[in-house]
Amino acid sequence: MGAVSNVLAIAAVTTTIRHVLHESLSWLPDPVGGADVTTLRPAQLVADEGPGTDSAGLNVYLYQVTPNHAWNLSDLPTRSPAGTLTRRPVAALDLYYLVTAYGDESALEPQRLLARSALALSVTPVLTKDVIEHAIDKYGSGSTAFLDHADLADQAELVKLSPTPLTLEEISKLWGVLGASYLLSQTYTATVVLLEADVPVRSALPVRQRELDVRTFTQARLEQVVVDGSGPAVTGSTLRLLGAGLLGARTTAVSVGGRRLVPGAGSTSNEVVVALSDRVPAGAHRMQVVHVQPEDPVSGEPERVTGRSNGVGLTVVPRITNVTRPAGLVRVRVVPALHEGQRATVTFGRLTGGLPDEPGVVTVSFPPAPVLVEPVDPDDPLPPSTLDVVESALTAGTWLVRVSVDGAESLPSASGEEYDTPAVTVP
Template structure:
């Protein structure tokens, strides 16, 4: 990569290539030289009876190089530390202007030599860059070029003519604020400028240890509870598949790490679902690990994972009470930070109600749980609840509790009775 002198180094190399072209025979133009001025300054050179002669290289635009910027790797790790030096990839747009005695057609002759020279040197090779920097680095005004390292850039700078429409030429020279002079636009790509900042690197590896172990892919084919019902807090999950058991397996679900029953086999793994697994839809996986070694200090390492299968954990409604103008609904597992809950209460029919009376349903949506300890009791106001018996259901992150069936085949619990 190059340092911050790279742009000036490209301009000086272009100047060097063009100077060699107009100095060469045949058809030299007397007094010719290559400048790096603004076009308005070029127009002020010389006098009408003694016009200045030469070429001018003017950098009028710098744009990011999309190809290099899209392939650039992240420069910082997740902790924010610098893992590689940031690189700015740039394209440079130049205006090569010819000036001289118009009746003698000197601008046309000079621009033709410039176009031929840049067509013959479409790539600024290491030798050309080093020769140009050595020449202009010896001059007082451009002595800084001695510190330029453009020649060491991994990708050489390439030149290509940029055709401009009449409208673009008019706008460009209008912005430059000077009458038009015979010119040709070129694009130099790509200049890679690297920040000179320290990078944090890991210490070198002193010893390499290669441990070869047989690998058996774990595959979960099905997950169900031992009683065939939905998964709730306290349920026993039975995982069927192949390659599930190992010396040190465990099951991950909902951010919790579940201990595998010691009687589990390669085709059948049994775990209990604790209250630390929140309600909702989760990905369930079997993970094989190599335990930490206290003697060598080696940490625990994951050596294999099964496929992930979805598991819906339903909330369970416990005791429901009413007091102080609120209904208090106990729920398991408790709600954790960020979870959303909806409590739905449906009034059960009373024998005194007319047969065709439609029973009301009231739903209370709770805001997402804030940061803090898990919440096992949900409080909702009873303003919209009339006296009677209300069936209570709770939905958490899309997983809804299932009421209990009574003797008559209808849902009758959990309920709250309001006087």
């Protein structure tokens, strides 16, 4: 980015504009006698403590500061993943100025002075190093002696001035906010001021050895996901991912439901085979093939993703493993286990029994699931989730049981023309 400025840069810009305008007061023909350039609030120009209407001059007032998004977006990341500073942050700002002319209206002094200011800022639209240094030499004493420490003149990006026309409504609002009666004026934008914090940073260690690793670029394309057996995708199902360029140069994984599945034996560039782990929760997911460069324990280079395929939707359906009747309850066990925040609903549909006025369907909803505690060994299976329903919610008869988790519904089985399992009989 080059050299930037310290926190005195804004004051230095205001002072430099003041200097440019002051130089124009002596221009021929017919300069306004006794005129000066001030940096007061506009309300002070007619107040008792200000210069008053008996005097003439120009006033420079900074009324707004906004971020310069183009420069802020070009700034590189300033912090490491651990949060420590790796380079000094830079704030890029645009400054908005109100240049006001005042004096004897009968002698047209405000108009004569405003014409000089417009011409001066047109002649000097860029604040060069020489102009800034002359301004600081002139005004860097007394209450503004701090300007000697300003380094705006060394900023690599020169500050540029341009007129900023306002509508009549905007002018009215601006002077209303300033709390002053309108005086003849113009608005200008100064861009860009680059402020850098004087804070310590941690620099990276030097590179000890450079290695060039050239790999061919292959864009993985995932076209279709097929479930073996043509049934729904349930825990333990074998999934076949069809496409092109699916196997990466180093390591390939399948990302689904926040988990990574390892391709099985026989996977090729056009077909990747994975088993649906019980760690993948029920519900709708986006499945992707991911190419990974593993962590290098020798160099310490962390794992990084080198490529991703497009995403294909996959709905993982819950499966009821068994339905029992411990004392006073109907207990439904479901895989995969419910993950934190998942909502489950158990629906009972009457198969046999019951009176005509008794309900044929009973639905029981459960609150969001708590945090799921997984086994320490990742190879150990997750135990199924248990959903207990008070038996008194059901009348006597046989009921077909279904479970819905986050909108994905279990699929019952049929031994004939009708679904009949899993079921529970309530005496």
